[in-house]
Amino acid sequence: MDSFDSYVIRKLYKETAKHGDKLAEIEPRIDWNKFTPIIQPMYNNQSPSGGRPNTDPVLMVKLLVLQAWYGLSDPELERQAGNRIDFMHFLGYPKKAPDYSTVWRFRERLAETGRDKLIWEELQRQLDEKGLTVKKGVVQDASFITSDPGHARADKPRGDEAKTRRSRDGAWVKKGRSFFGYKLHMKMDLTYGLIRELETTPANVHDSRVDLSLPGEVVYRDKGYQGVEPRGWDATMKRASRGHPLGIRDKLRNMRISRKRCPGERPFAVIKRVFGSGHVLVTSLSRVRVKMTFACLGFNLVQLGRLGGV
Numbered sequence: 001m002d003s004f005d006s007y008v009i010r011k012l013y014k015e016t017a018k019h020g021d022k023l024a025e026i027e028p029r030i031d032w033n034k035f036t037p038i039i040q041p042m043y044n045n046q047s048p049s050g051g052r053p054n055t056d057p058v059l060m061v062k063l064l065v066l067q068a069w070y071g072l073s074d075p076e077l078e079r080q081a082g083n084r085i086d087f088m089h090f091l092g093y094p095k096k097a098p099d100y101s102t103v104w105r106f107r108e109r110l111a112e113t114g115r116d117k118l119i120w121e122e123l124q125r126q127l128d129e130k131g132l133t134v135k136k137g138v139v140q141d142a143s144f145i146t147s148d149p150g151h152a153r154a155d156k157p158r159g160d161e162a163k164t165r166r167s168r169d170g171a172w173v174k175k176g177r178s179f180f181g182y183k184l185h186m187k188m189d190l191t192y193g194l195i196r197e198l199e200t201t202p203a204n205v206h207d208s209r210v211d212l213s214l215p216g217e218v219v220y221r222d223k224g225y226q227g228v229e230p231r232g233w234d235a236t237m238k239r240a241s242r243g244h245p246l247g248i249r250d251k252l253r254n255m256r257i258s259r260k261r262c263p264g265e266r267p268f269a270v271i272k273r274v275f276g277s278g279h280v281l282v283t284s285l286s287r288v289r290v291k292m293t294f295a296c297l298g299f300n301l302v303q304l305g306r307l308g309g310v
Helices: 004-018 022-029 032-042 057-071 074-083 087-092 100-113 116-131 248-274 285-307
Strands: 138-147 171-174 177-190 195-202 218-221 232-236
Touching: 004 087, 022 087, 022 285, 032 057, 032 100, 032 116, 032 248, 057 074, 057 087, 057 100, 057 285, 074 100, 100 116, 100 285, 116 195, 138 248, 138 285, 171 218, 177 248, 177 285, 195 285, 218 248, 232 248, 248 285
Parallel strands: 138 218, 218 232
Antiparallel strands: 138 177, 171 177, 177 195
């Protein structure tokens, strides 16, 4: 960005920031530069002959966070990153915002290499470094992330040859009504309301098949997990069966667990209703995983902003 243009934009930002800027409040909550060594190995152009320089890794991570927060398509992200002053400030006033194809390719590299998982692990490390460790237990739950099943014949197998509008890895499941797509499993810390673990699976994977707890943690779960022991201390609600109704002690226990685990619904509500990430247009499990990773990362950043001075 030219010095004069930069001066004008920064001056305009100072005027608009008087009315508050949530992005500016959230941005310093973590050390973004720690993501750079994670992302650099994705690019194989470190030869002595040089070449076109890579886009700043921190800039790309911030772009995906903005995309998750505001539910933007790649072209719309490119447009707003070049137009909105608060976006420019959050991104560090880049000379030119990456175009939508650069964003798409970056997300594809993350999906192929799995380095989105390392980004998530680095975020968790920084949370622990701030002293935001699990203290009062965790809540594990899961929610459907719908996808477009497309219009291919039912007997046509999905896979690498699938058409764009037919999700390669999504699955049908019926729970009251039919859903097609994926399932987001997550573990939330009860003390600070932060997401500590996540996993993305096809929608037909039962909740109880995914255990995100760690030994020593008290894990609060709903009735869908009954019968499957977690790695942590089991605090799973009990379910009545035919001819075996719950006794008063089990009912009271369920009520206590329900009160404990109800805050675990908030991340899903924010991610699906506020961020608009409850439906995905991408067509494979690895791509959905990247989308959900940045949605959860975005939620944690918002939660850090709510926690204040940490």
